[in-house]
Amino acid sequence: MGSSITVGTSSWADPGFVEEWYPQGLPARERLPWYAQHFDGVEVNSTFYAIPGEATVRRWVEATPDGFTFDVKLHRLLSRHAAAADSLPKPLRDGARTTARGRVCLDDRLQDALLEATREAVAPLADAGRLTSFLLQLTPGFAPKTHRLDELRRIVEALAPHPVAIELRHRGWADERRLEDTLGWYEDAGAVWVAVDAPPGEAITIMPPVDAVTDPRLAYLRAHGRNTEGYTTKKTVAERFAWQYSDDELTEIKVRAEAMAELAAGVRVQFNNNRGGDAPTAATRFRELLGQPVPSS
DSSP: OOEEEEEBOSOOOHHHHHHHHHHHHOGGGHHHHHHHTTOOOEEOOOGTTTOOOOHHHHHHHHSSOOOOEEEEOTTTTTTTTOOBGGGGGHHHHTOOOOOOTBBBBHHHHHHHHHHHHHHTTTHHHHHHTTTEEEEEEEETTOTTTTOOOOGGHHHHHHTTTTTTEOOOOOOOSSEEEEETHHHHHHHHHEEEEEEEEEEEEOOOOOOOOOOSSSTTTTTTEOOHHHHHHHHHHOSSHHSSSSSOOHHHHHHHHHHHHHHHTTSSSSSEEEEEESSHHHHHHHHHHHHHHHHHHOOOO
């Protein structure tokens, strides 16, 4: 299709960005407008931890220019990560069942309520035509031996017509035995496969570089850096995703993104190598390699 490629980063408010990329002393309220001078899209990471108020989302629209678009990461409970009750919207906390360790038990009722709360919260983005997709970043615990992909179909259906990009983080879904069935499910469900640039290695948490377009509306690629030791053994985001991409590595990603652009109406490339200013630096250079205009400041 020869579609456009939108480049951004996985958050505009990462602590490392604040320390190393934004102008010193820039007020928090001015970070998103400044970010939007440099990129045309962004992943919203804060929504993984809590569903924002509608007024907050409206301010995102007001702070960015026409044409700037958002991919909204879904709440961690929807992606089968552990979550405490205080991460839920207040109306949902009292009725939530929890384990002895205080972790919320996800059931159909709570899932539907979270999806409804998400739709209501992002309405300003949707109404303004600024919502490109939802991102469901699954836990590595979502494994083929204990889960079925069809558990996620309700999420895709409930958030339609907006695409849901689903990132798997258990390598078993993409092995030789299952990959065809995995991609077939994505196509049938209308979900967007998330390709990754990940560290080299065979660890179960490292997904292989599978580039697929399962929904012709959108292709999605997340660049996690290539720090194998950090990715597989460290705890903090800065340790796990620390990586400074070289031009050769960015060119490899460019080739992959351009190939997917031939099959999809739009491509999102989001840099998640979040240590300090590594992600915005890589994303800026990637735009240069694509021949996209890059601000001088």
